[in-house]
Amino acid sequence: PAAFLATPGEGPPSGTVPGWACEGPGASGKNRRVCHAAARLEMGSLWEEFNRLGTEMIVTKAGRRMFPTFQVKLSGLDPSADYVLLMDFVPLDDKRYRWGWGWGGMGARGPRPGGAEPPPRPRRYAFHSSSWLVAGRADPAAPGRVHFHPDSPAKGAQWMRQIVSFDKLKLTNNLLDDNGHIILNSMHRYQPRFHVVLVDPRRDSERFAHENFKSFSFPETQFMAVTAYQNHRITQLKIASNPFAKGFRDGEPEP
Amino acid sequence: PAAFLATPGEGPPSGTVPGWACEGPGASGKNRRVCHAAARLEMGSLWEEFNRLGTEMIVTKAGRRMFPTFQVKLSGLDPSADYVLLMDFVPLDDKRYRWGWGWGGMGARGPRPGGAEPPPRPRRYAFHSSSWLVAGRADPAAPGRVHFHPDSPAKGAQWMRQIVSFDKLKLTNNLLDDNGHIILNSMHRYQPRFHVVLVDPRRDSERFAHENFKSFSFPETQFMAVTAYQNHRITQLKIASNPFAKGFRDGEPEP
DNA sequence: CGATTCACACCTAGGTGACAATCT
DNA sequence: AGATTGTCACCTAGGTGTGAATCG
Numbered sequence: 085p086a087a088f089l090a091t092p093g094e095g096p097p098s099g100t101v102p103g104w105a106c107e108g109p110g111a112s113g114k115n116r117r118v119c120h121a122a123a124r125l126e127m128g129s130l131w132e133e134f135n136r137l138g139t140e141m142i143v144t145k146a147g148r149r150m151f152p153t154f155q156v157k158l159s160g161l162d163p164s165a166d167y168v169l170l171m172d173f174v175p176l177d178d179k180r181y182r183w184g185w186g187w188g189g190m191g192a193r194g195p196r197p198g199g200a201e202p203p204p205r206p207r208r209y210a211f212h213s214s215s216w217l218v219a220g221r222a223d224p225a226a227p228g229r230v231h232f233h234p235d236s237p238a239k240g241a242q243w244m245r246q247i248v249s250f251d252k253l254k255l256t257n258n259l260l261d262d263n264g265h266i267i268l269n270s271m272h273r274y275q276p277r278f279h280v281v282l283v284d285p286r287r288d289s290e291r292f293a294h295e296n297f298k299s300f301s302f303p304e305t306q307f308m309a310v311t312a313y314q315n316h317r318i319t320q321l322k323i324a325s326n327p328f329a330k331g332f333r334d335g336e337p338e339p
Numbered sequence: 340p341a342a343f344l345a346t347p348g349e350g351p352p353s354g355t356v357p358g359w360a361c362e363g364p365g366a367s368g369k370n371r372r373v374c375h376a377a378a379r380l381e382m383g384s385l386w387e388e389f390n391r392l393g394t395e396m397i398v399t400k401a402g403r404r405m406f407p408t409f410q411v412k413l414s415g416l417d418p419s420a421d422y423v424l425l426m427d428f429v430p431l432d433d434k435r436y437r438w439g440w441g442w443g444g445m446g447a448r449g450p451r452p453g454g455a456e457p458p459p460r461p462r463r464y465a466f467h468s469s470s471w472l473v474a475g476r477a478d479p480a481a482p483g484r485v486h487f488h489p490d491s492p493a494k495g496a497q498w499m500r501q502i503v504s505f506d507k508l509k510l511t512n513n514l515l516d517d518n519g520h521i522i523l524n525s526m527h528r529y530q531p532r533f534h535v536v537l538v539d540p541r542r543d544s545e546r547f548a549h550e551n552f553k554s555f556s557f558p559e560t561q562f563m564a565v566t567a568y569q570n571h572r573i574t575q576l577k578i579a580s581n582p583f584a585k586g587f588r589d590g591e592p593e594p
Numbered sequence: 595c596g597a598t599t600c601a602c603a604c605c606t607a608g609g610t611g612a613c614a615a616t617c618t
Numbered sequence: 619a620g621a622t623t624g625t626c627a628c629c630t631a632g633g634t635g636t637g638a639a640t641c642g
Contacts, residue, residue, distance in 0.1 A: 142610095142611090144622095144623085145622090145623075145624095148609090148610095149609070151609095151610090182620075182621090183620095184620095257622085270621075270622080271621085310621095311621065311622050311623080312611095312621075312622075313611080319611075322610085322611080323610085323611070326609085326610065326611095327609090327610090327629080327630060327631095328608090328609040328610040328611095328628095328629060328630060329609085329610040329611060329628090329629075330610080330628080330629055330630080331610070331611080331627070331628035331629045332610075332611055332612075332628080332629090397634095397635090399598095399599085400598090400599075400600095403633090403634095404633070406633095406634090437596075437597095438596095439596095512598085525597075525598080526597085565597095566597060566598050566599080567597075567598075567599095567635095568635080574635075577634085577635080578634085578635070581633085581634065581635095582605080582606060582633090582634090583604095583605060583606060583632090583633040583634040583635095584604090584605075584633085584634040584635060585604080585605055585606080585634085586603070586604035586605045586634070586635080587604080587605090587634075587635055587636080
């Protein structure tokens with residue numbers, strides 16, 4: 085799909101709003117069966133907690149799931165129409181990064197602009213002052229794959245019935261992957277993107293393709309692809325919040 | 340669906356046979372997109388091995404999977420048409436059974452006709468001479484539920500691509516079950532039945548419902564529903580062939 | 595007394611980060 | 619030296635029959 089980004093969290097609130105004309109930014113020229121579509125990101129506070137530290141996602145040759153899992157609650161679909169749900173991943177910039185020492189003061193969140201090397205720092209400060217640094221221009225873009233939700237296609241009523249979870253989606257750094265996984269470049273930043281596509285029963289529906297889908301990007305889900313965790317705080321938060329990593333927890337404060 | 344039983348293993352062999360007229364027993368009056376459908380039972384030799392001993396399937400309150408799992412290889416579908424696949428279970432008679440001593444000579448397979456009590460036997464013969472005896476008329480029939488294959492609906496091409504497995508299907512004896520499981524009466528005999536239903540895009544498609552499906556019954560998959568295994572040979576064969584029961588195996592002769 | 599239920603040990607199947615080894 | 623790979627112990631999640639307890 086073309087790179088149209090709807091404004092997440094904006095637009096009509098949850099639930100269909102009868103009589104609404106599909107106008108305003110991102111809605112014009114859309115089929116009436118998709119223009120009212122709304123998506124609410126689940127586990128938003130967890131995503132934000134990761135995002136404050138600078139989310140990292142592991143990529144492996146065999147494919148690794150995301151954590152947190154990308155899941156949304158949908159509303160505003162036509163209950164009796166067929167939809168395909170899918171995800172893709174957009175490079176956030178054309179840079180390559182590395183984890184290392186910096187001048188401090190900026191925190192771990194955004195990457196520091198510019199690419200000059202910082203001076204070495206006393207060892208005792210190394211941990212807290214480490215951050216993501218630009219290491220050059222991006223590597224050649226990986227094959228731009230998409231991941232279809234395995235329940236696709238399905239009726240709007242079915243998609244809205246419960247939370248839609250993309251827990252089968254896996255990330256890989258293997259450019260020759262033939263398992264259908266999403267291929268990403270390690271040490272590059274990405275923005276997950278979610279698409280609702282109306283299955284158009286009309287003949288020549290290709291000619292209406294541009295108006296038959298609606299896309300959602302949630303900034304708090306952006307991440308750095310890595311082959312091994314760099315920020316130790318990210319590791320600790322993953323261990324604390326991912327049930328499959330329970331084996332690495334120390335004391336258990338509260339359920 | 341109505342109780343039409345196709346002859347399993349008969350009809351056109353694997354693969355679509357272009358130009359075939361849909362005639363002969365079980366094919367007349369059927370839509371041309373279903374009349375060529377053929378289903379081959381997978382793991383046939385395992386099913387037959389169980390059937391020779393008298394297959395038993397456990398039913399529990401929470402729901403129990405079948406073993407062997409009912410799986411088929413489909414052919415003869417229209418690759419571009421939509422189909423729904425489903426299963427139901429037909430009582431094989433209107434009798435209730437119990438496991439106990441018999442006169443011997445008949446083997447463990449079929450239930451003994453008549454209901455008179457056999458005389459007691461020496462203890463050392465009890466095991467080999469036990470068999471299923473009629474214990475009276477059937478209990479009131481359980482709610483007649485069906486199990487839709489979770490991938491339904493899907494294109495004929497998708498269904499024919501690989502083996503279709505009903506491993507999510509569960510059997511229960513709880514008449515008030517609200518998990519959508521198949522409800523069966525314990526100590527009653529059943530015949531699993533498999534249905535291929537064409538999704539008819541025509542309006543008023545209900546009026547064509549009788550010609551839009553084709554059904555398959557494989558006699559070697561019939562079984563007795565039980566809450567605990569009665570025939571010790573069945574228990575041993577389950578343990579020997581079900582990977583999840585590996586913990587109960589003694590010596591491992593061969594892979 | 596036969597039929598059913600339940601907690602349990604023991605599996606399959608697969609998702610974690612740690613860590614040592616290896617690659618570039 | 620930094621990035622990547624592969625193996626591993628340790629989890630989650632859930633499918634087995636067992637055998638004691640309970641039901642009717």
